Amino acid sequence: MEFDADTAVRSAAQDAAGLVAAMPRLVLEARKIAASVYHGLHGRRRAGTGENFWQYRRFMDGEPSARVDWRRSARDDHLYVREREWEAAHTVWIWPDLSTSMVFASPLVWETKRDRALILAFALAELLVRGGERVGIPGVMRPSAARNIVEKMAESLVHAHSLPQSLPPAFSPSPLAEVVLLGDFWSPTAEVVASLAGVSASGAHGHVVQICDPAEETFPFSGRVEFREPESGTALTIGRAETVREDYVARVATHRAIIRREAERRTWSFLIHRTDRPASELLLALHARMSGGSFGVTAHPEGQPADPAGSPA
Structure with missing residues (x-):
């Protein structure tokens, strides 16, 4: 099947309409999660010039x-x-992937990857701003420490002019800034590595969070199944899906291993979050990483690394 630009645009428009409709719920959910973990967190205090x-x-x-x-x-x-204590406001860039591949939820979960990415982005921003940081969205919103940061981010995303892309836009964060990338990162491995190299070139520290549906890891399919690539519309029909499960899981593992290696080579962290796990779990682990803590997130024991060709949808 050839790529149909008109179909892609219509699909993006439908996704955008769905995003607008879901945004009030996502904002409320993010605030609820942020409030539930806030009292258990310590501020990201650092030594430097200041009075305290x-x-x-x-x-x-x-x-x-x-x-x-x-x-x-x-x-x-x-x-x-x-x-x-260092009193200069720190800047954290948070990029949530809103591309079509993120609008996917298998029967194993009730929430799409896109909704989970937004909830995490909003909740993390709420915690960071409470701690005195500034938060921005690459290509969408300038860094801000506004008290209504969640609403500000939601409005900026809804009114963004460009169509969502599967990888973060090219931008050069300050060497002192921090970057958080929230997406499924099922793009071809070389493209993911190149994107990471570009964002980290300035020396900024960062975190890559792969958000995936449990079906994208365990491949619980059998019999005749048609898989459709959500962004290009390309379809692939497999007569006995269970026969490719082992190869799929191996490709997922290879894909993730390469991304993890490239992230760690740049002193970035790589975390995996499945949508059948609580959002607060990832939020706590990510905040700990950003605060210099030691615990992180790994895939569910049954989950295996990512497919360079694309996720089932």
């Missing part, structure tokens, strides 16, 4: 002696420096 005391640390050779806190040092056998 943060912590004491050991004095290091080569530092000016004027930095020593003599009162605190008098209580111990070591010299201590009084560190202050």
Whole structure:
């Protein structure tokens, strides 16, 4: 089947209408999730110039002696420096994938990948702004620390002029900024790697979060099944779908292994989130990664890595 541009545009228009209709529910759900985890989180405090005391640390050779806190040092056998909290607003760019492939939910779940990506983006932005950060959307919204950041993001996405793409737009974040990419990343492996290389070229730190439906990992299909690529409309019919399950799972594993390797090579993190898991689970793990924590998210034990050719839909 050849690519039909008119069909793609009509499909995108339908997806956009669905997004507008769903947005109020997604905003409320995001606020609910953010509120449920907020009290269990610590702020992303960092040392730097500012007026608020943060912590004491050991004095290091080569530092000016004027930095020593003599009162605190008098209580111990070591010299201590009084560190202050960094008060400059940090910028976090959050990109949610709103392409057609994200408008998919198998019978195993009740929520599409797109809805889950938006809920996570909104909830994370709410937590970050409460912590004094600025949040922006690449190509859509400039960084902001507005109290109504969730509504601001929702309005910006609804009124975005360009059609959603499967990979983030080309942009150059500040080396001090942080980037969070939320999508299914089922594009060809080389395209995903190239996109990641472009976004990370400035030296910004970031996190790649692959959001997938459980059916895209476990491939629970059997018998004669027609698979349709959601963005191009290309169809593939398999007489006995169960016979390709092992190969599919292997390709998924290879795809993810390459993305993980490229992310880690750039000191980025790579996390996997299935839509049959609570959104709060990923939000807590991601916030911990961004705060310098050590725990992360992996696929469900039955889940296996990603398919470079595309997901079943």
